[in-house]
Amino acid sequence: MTGIDIPVPAAGAGTTRIDDLPVREELRGKSPYGAPQLDVPVRLNTNENPYPLPEPLVERIAERVREVARNLNRYPDRDAVELRTALADYLNATGPDSAPELGAAHVWAANGSNEVIQQLLQTFGGPGRTALGFEPSYSMHSLIARGTGTAWVSGPRADDFTLDPETAVRAIAEHRPDVVFVTTPNNPTGNAVPAETVLALYEAAQRAKPSMVIVDEAYVEFSHGTSLLPLLAGRPHLVLSRTMSKAFGAAGLRLGYLAADPAVVDAVQLVRLPYHLSAVTQATALAALEHTDTLLKYVEQLKAERDRLVAELRTIGYEVTESDANFVQFGRFPEPGGARAAWRQILTRGVLVRDNGVPGWLRVSAGTPQENDAFLDAVRDLKKEQEQHG
Structure with missing residues (x-):
């Protein structure tokens, strides 16, 4: 066989950048979503549930996965009917009494x-x-919009990070978007959006286009209030998005779901990839849903720790945004550069929090009591240093 001469790359080859490739114009100069995972004693930067899954649940997961492992030569249930039914049962059991009764037809599940x-x-x-x-708000909304070729418009928030209904309604009327995102509790600020405000935005969106309104309730189990599930009744353009990453302590599972009119569930199946949820993912999620009562007890502990963080941070002298989530936004640090400098100083004390890029503010996840103590000690030291050099 005759050899083939393969040209050798010139010196300096292998330094190609993303923008050197023929990527779509709206992706040029952008950075992927990410949070630093540094090797430090206390990591409170990604809003994870700090409590490992209880051993009985771990054993149940192993049992369910063992059952499906025998048939991994076959494709999983393409429509994940058993899982969607269990998710609907969870929503019916934990939602407000005024919420409509949901079934599998109202629920869709995906990988996060x-x-x-x-x-x-x-x-x-x-x-x-x-x-x-x-x-x-949650930065993935705009990133996913860009990735799907959807134009993104940033609407306003008030100085305290709440949504002013009149201002938000004007933004919808002006831009007439096809999709409106409302995040409650909001990430990274932590504050919830009242049901009356969401209802006003939904009605404005229907007058303007009509549009789909997606309410991101990733942290709703930590809220002081209740879910917006009752608003689904009679509103086919409203969608509630949820996750098992936070309250269920299953960030590594990658299981998210939505509740909406059955027509919405039918519509998203037009674009889903075939067999998108593995048999292992479905089995693990079903096992977790069997242990809802135990997992929600951890949520109550985290809510108490979050409230402790809020009170302690204010006592130390920081400003804190009202939080209905499992994290707290605190500040204000002098800008430019104050929040980033504070982030580094807290990191030197072995505690990793999140710099979300909101000028003057940082975000800390509620951890275990011991982790939260370490964080509070770090920010007390930081406040003393600031006062000494101020």
């Missing part, structure tokens, strides 16, 4: 709430269409 959002934007957004969100 990010895939749920992606499928919704693939279905209702796309080239020539626009999504609107009120920032600062």
Whole structure:
């Protein structure tokens, strides 16, 4: 066989950048979503549930996975009917009494709430269409919009990071988006959006287009109030997005889901990839749903720790945004550069928090009592240093 001469790359080859590739114009100069995972004693930067899954649940997961492992030569249930039924049962059991009764037809599940959002934007957004969100908020909304070719419009928040209904309604009327995002409790600020405000935005969105309104309830189990599930009745353009990453302590599972009118569930199946949820994922999620009562007890502990963080931070002298989530936004640090400098100083004390890019503010996840003590000691030291050099 005759050899083939393969040209040798010139010196300096292998330094190609993303922008050297023929990527879509709206992706040029952008950075992927990410949070630093540094090797430090206390990591409170990604809103994870700090408590490992209880041993009985771990054993039940092993049992369920062992059962499906015998048939991994076959595709999983493409429509995940058993899982969707169990998720609907969970929503019916934990939602307000005024919420409509849900079944599998009202629920869709995917690989994390990010895939749920992606499928919704693939279905209702796309080239020539626009999504609107009120920032600062969950940055993946705009990133997924960009990835699906959907134009993004940033709507306003008040100085205290709440949504002013009149201002938000004007933004919807002005931009007439195809998709409106409302995040409650909001990430990274932690504050919840009242049901009356969401209802006003939904009605405005229907007058303007009509549009789909996606309510991201990733942290709703930690809220002082209740879910917006009752608003689904009679509102086919409303979608509630949820996750098992936070309250269920299953961030590594990657399971998100939505509740909506059955027509929405039918619509997202037009864009979903075939057999997108593995048999192992479905089995693990079903096992977790069998232990809801135990897992929600951890939620109550985290809510108490969150409230302790709020009170202690204010006592130390920091400003704190009202939080209905499992994290707290605190500040204010002098800008420019104050929040980043504070982040580094806290890190030198072995505690990793999140710099979300909101000028003057940082975010800390509620951890175990011991982790929260370490964080509070770090910010007390930081406050003393600031006062000494102020």
